[in-house]
Amino acid sequence: MFDHLVLGLTAALQVKQFLFMVAGTVIGLWVGVLPGLGGPVAMAILIPFTFSMDPLSALLMLASISVGAAFGGSVTSILLNIPGEASSAATAYDGYPMAQQGRAKVAMGLSAGASLAAAIVGVLILMFASGPVAKAALAFSPAEYFALAILGLTVVSVAALGSTIKGLAMGALGIAISLIGIDSILGAERYTFGFVYLLDGISFVPVMVGLFAITELISMILEGGTIAKAGKLEGSLWDGFWDTFRYPFTLIQSTAVGAFLGMIPGIGATAANFLAYSVAQRSSKHPGQFGKGAPEGIIAPEASNNSCIPTSLIPALTLGIPGGATSAILLVAVTLQGLRPGPMLFTSNPELIWGFFMGLLIGAVMATILYLIMIPWFALITIVRIELMAPMLLIVTLFGAYANERNMMDVFVAIFFGLLGYFLRRHGYPLISLVIGLILGKLAEGSFHQALMISDHDYSVFFLRPLSASIFALCLVLVLWPGVKKRLGHGGAEVT
Amino acid sequence: MSIDARVRAYWREEFSLIALLLLFFIAIVAFGYSLPFDARLFPLIIGGAGIVLTLTVALAQVRRRRAGAAAVVDEDDPAAKADWPRYATALLSAPAFGLLFWLFGFIVASLAAMVLIPLLMGYANRRRLVVTAVITVAVLAVIAPYLLNVELPQGVVGDWLIDKLALRAG
Numbered sequence: 001m002f003d004h005l006v007l008g009l010t011a012a013l014q015v016k017q018f019l020f021m022v023a024g025t026v027i028g029l030w031v032g033v034l035p036g037l038g039g040p041v042a043m044a045i046l047i048p049f050t051f052s053m054d055p056l057s058a059l060l061m062l063a064s065i066s067v068g069a070a071f072g073g074s075v076t077s078i079l080l081n082i083p084g085e086a087s088s089a090a091t092a093y094d095g096y097p098m099a100q101q102g103r104a105k106v107a108m109g110l111s112a113g114a115s116l117a118a119a120i121v122g123v124l125i126l127m128f129a130s131g132p133v134a135k136a137a138l139a140f141s142p143a144e145y146f147a148l149a150i151l152g153l154t155v156v157s158v159a160a161l162g163s164t165i166k167g168l169a170m171g172a173l174g175i176a177i178s179l180i181g182i183d184s185i186l187g188a189e190r191y192t193f194g195f196v197y198l199l200d201g202i203s204f205v206p207v208m209v210g211l212f213a214i215t216e217l218i219s220m221i222l223e224g225g226t227i228a229k230a231g232k233l234e235g236s237l238w239d240g241f242w243d244t245f246r247y248p249f250t251l252i253q254s255t256a257v258g259a260f261l262g263m264i265p266g267i268g269a270t271a272a273n274f275l276a277y278s279v280a281q282r283s284s285k286h287p288g289q290f291g292k293g294a295p296e297g298i299i300a301p302e303a304s305n306n307s308c309i310p311t312s313l314i315p316a317l318t319l320g321i322p323g324g325a326t327s328a329i330l331l332v333a334v335t336l337q338g339l340r341p342g343p344m345l346f347t348s349n350p351e352l353i354w355g356f357f358m359g360l361l362i363g364a365v366m367a368t369i370l371y372l373i374m375i376p377w378f379a380l381i382t383i384v385r386i387e388l389m390a391p392m393l394l395i396v397t398l399f400g401a402y403a404n405e406r407n408m409m410d411v412f413v414a415i416f417f418g419l420l421g422y423f424l425r426r427h428g429y430p431l432i433s434l435v436i437g438l439i440l441g442k443l444a445e446g447s448f449h450q451a452l453m454i455s456d457h458d459y460s461v462f463f464l465r466p467l468s469a470s471i472f473a474l475c476l477v478l479v480l481w482p483g484v485k486k487r488l489g490h491g492g493a494e495v496t
Numbered sequence: 497m498s499i500d501a502r503v504r505a506y507w508r509e510e511f512s513l514i515a516l517l518l519l520f521f522i523a524i525v526a527f528g529y530s531l532p533f534d535a536r537l538f539p540l541i542i543g544g545a546g547i548v549l550t551l552t553v554a555l556a557q558v559r560r561r562r563a564g565a566a567a568v569v570d571e572d573d574p575a576a577k578a579d580w581p582r583y584a585t586a587l588l589s590a591p592a593f594g595l596l597f598w599l600f601g602f603i604v605a606s607l608a609a610m611v612l613i614p615l616l617m618g619y620a621n622r623r624r625l626v627v628t629a630v631i632t633v634a635v636l637a638v639i640a641p642y643l644l645n646v647e648l649p650q651g652v653v654g655d656w657l658i659d660k661l662a663l664r665a666g
Contacts, residue, residue: 165552169517172546176524179539188535191527214590221586222574224617387619391609392632394593399602399636403646408598415590422587426575427510445538 008354012362017060020053021359024061025367028068029374032075032088039069043329055337056352060359062333066326067119067363070269070306071371074111078298079104082213082397087269087305089212089435090277094290094297101293109240110298112371117244118255118303119364122310125259127357130314130346142450143461147471149444152271154475155278157433164479167433170424174437175444177202184442185449197409205404206414207438211431213397214418220386220393237372243295250280250296251303258304262311269305269312269326270439274432276304310360317341317353502576507561514554521546585616601651602640606633 011017031042043062050058073088078095091111098107140148153175157167180191181201192198244251254276261272280300281290290297309326316327317334318341334341339349346353401414421431455461463469524543528536570576575583589609596605610629619625640646650658658664 163553163556165549165556169546169549169553172542172549173517173520175542176521176539176546179524179542183531183535186532186535188531190531190535190539191524217590218586219574221589221613221617222578222582224582385619387614387617388625388628390589390617391613392628394589394609394613395606395632395636398590398593398597399640399646402597402602402649403640406646408649411594411597415594418590419587423509423513426573427506427513429513448538449534 004350004354005358007351008356008358011056011351011355012060012359017057017355017359018362020057020061021064021363021366024064025068025363025370028065028070029072029367029370030068031065032069032072039066039073040326040329042069043326050333050336055334055339055349056355056359058333058337059330059352059356060363062330063356063360064363064367066309066330067306067360067367068370070119070309071112071115071367073305074115074302075108078107078111080393081216082393083208087273087308088301089208089270090273090301090432091298092212093277093301094292094294097291097293098298103240103293105237106240106243107293107298108371109237109242110244110295111240111302112237112368113241113244114251114254114299114302115306115371116364116368117251118258118307119310119367120361121255122259122262122307123357123360123364125307126310126313126360130318141465141468142447142454143465143468144471145447146444146451146462147468147475149440149447151471151475152275152440153433153436153444154478155275157430158278158282158478158481163428166428167430168479170429170431170433171437174434174439175441176437177207177434178438178441179445184446197407201442202413202438203405203407203410204438206401206410207417208435209397209401210414210417210419211421211435213393213400214414215421215425215431217390217393217397218418218422221390224386226383226385240295241372244299247296247299250284250299253283254280254300254303255307258307259311261304262308263314269308271436272304272308273301274436276300306364317345507557510557511554514550514557517550518547518554521550581616582618585613589613597649597651599651599653601654602648603633603637604651604654606636 012021027042027046028039032039043065046062046065050062053061070087073083074091074095077083077088077092079099081092081096083089083092095107095111098104153171154168157171158164178201180198182188182199183190189199257276257279258269258272261275262269277290277297277300280296281287284290284294284296286294312327313330316331331341334345339345339352398411398414401410402408404410424434425431451461452459461468463472521543524539524546528539528543530536531539575586578586593605593609596608607629610632611625614625615622637648640648649655
């Protein structure tokens with residue numbers, strides 16, 4: 001093991017690899033800041049440029065983009081309430097209120113601290129647990145995947161802003177929207193009404209842009225003034241950075257949630273981001289502070305998405321099963337380099353694999369340093385007048401919606417969801433539940449059908465397997481618990 | 497707007513949203529019936545669950561309204577404080593930009609948005625406005641095609657004009 005670490009460090013610290021990592025991190029930070037244009041988009045655009053590179057440089061540059069984008073995505077979440085990356089969406093719930101209080105630098109310091117700690121832990125897990133954990137993930141049957149998807153939706157709906165029942169209705173709406181397009185089981189067209197655009201389903205990016213960016217933009221125009229209400233910035237970056245470590249329980253818990261979910265293919269950093277936020281809120285001593293600028297509300301989502309990215313590479317590298325968009329693109333890059341993902345990759349190319357792992361560690365530190373250097377400049381956005389910023393944001397966000405697929409319809413979809421999201425939010429319908437439903441909809445349906453096919457259409461498969469039965473029981477407890485608690489007279493602070 | 501009028505507007509919006517959700521879930525179930533069994537099974541479950549959940553929300557809201565919950569109106573609601581030009585600007589900026597984007601392309605739509613939205617919001621420094629608009633649009637016009645490899649569309653009218661005047665390269 002020690003030999004492998006030295007081998008990896010030597011490979012990753014070559015000047016050429018280092019420069020590719022710097023370039024990747026800067027690109028990642030930059031695209032992470034742009035709503036709608038996330039790390040996977042930038043990685044996909046740059047894949048053709050990696051053909052002529054050696055495998056390690058190619059992988060390190062692409063991985064650095066993803067690490068940088070995870071950091072950059074939190075910038076707009078905190079400063080503008082517009083997530084640059086889908087996986088940073090939950091960061092906005094407490095990051096933005098903090099920015100409104102003039103404490104944007106503190107919020108970004110918290111984000112940097114949590115991201116660095118979690119990314120390092122995530123890479124260490126990737127290094128030392130790849131083999132055994134991948135084997136364990138294989139034990140999950142479709143019934144468990146379906147149960148996990150429902151659990152994800154339930155946790156978010158129960159803990160989300162607004163009532164639980166409205167949250168569940170929004171989750172159902174998200175799943176129902178994900179059903180539009182060609183059915184993955186039979187290939188039947190569903191709810192397309194002859195529109196070619198709807199054949200591939202409603203793309204996730206414009207919905208996100210609409211629900212988060214346009215909705216926020218409408219509120220911003222109505223309020224006017226500046227994002228930082230007092231028009232000035234308070235607190236320092238380093239206060240926030242060191243504050244992260246005053247919440248060790250939240251940091252460890254959220255890192256664990258992200259790392260665990262990263263290992264399960266299909267769940268991804270976005271779901272991890274929301275789930276970690278919800279879990280942190282439920283386990284906090286001050287759940288009522290969430291949504292109002294609670295430091296734990298920033299630490300939880302940032303730690304989870306940054307630990308999720310490295311661990312999502314575990315099934316990708318060891319089994320060839322991508323955990324999400326980022327690992328899928330890295331897998332393509334590995335294949336294009338003439339390499340075959342799988343256990344053999346570890347024995348035939350130890351220099352590449354361990355160089356890549358060490359590069360990810362160095363990349364996390366580098367992304368933190370660059371992020372910290374850029375924060376004071378980013379924070380100035382909160383004291384720019386909204387009259388000037390609103391149209392800029394409108395242009396950039398709708399450009400992001402368009403650029404994803406170069407499709408004008410995506411712009412209209414973003415606008416539609418923006419207007420719908422504004423009214424839903426005004427009436428206490430949690431938009432997170434809609435987004436989670438949309439993300440998990442395809443996974444839920446696919447697993448549901450696979451489980452039924454394996455069991456010869458025996459519906460008891462979901463309740464007879466101990467693991468899936470336990471997960472469903474947990475869902476039931478989560479839904480019923482607030483009501484039971486109220487009846488028992490332990491209402492306390494309602495989680496809103 | 498008086499408190500009573502705001503409360504009435506709140507409930508009108510709330511029940512319109514509920515009706516919209518109910519209609520959507522009913523459509524999911526109704527249009528799902530014609531699909532093959534395996535393709536319709538999951539939509540029927542989700543649509544059915546959606547209908548039940550929406551009806552539960554409706555019931556809860558009817559009870560809340562009967563209980564006379566005046567607290568539904570948020571004192572700090574920016575929508576209630578905003579005058580109608582600002583409210584219209586907030587709600588119509590994105591659709592108007594989308595329409596201009598589709599008709600006249602990204603550059604024309606962006607310039608229009610950059611100049612008109614601040615003016616409608618009461619921003620007075622016109623020189624700064626024009627400079628900011630030109631710089632923002634110019635930066636995006638350079639970044640999009642050269643760094644992101646995204647060709648900016650000229651819009652339906654723009655394309656028609658380019659074809660009419662035979663300006664297209666190649």
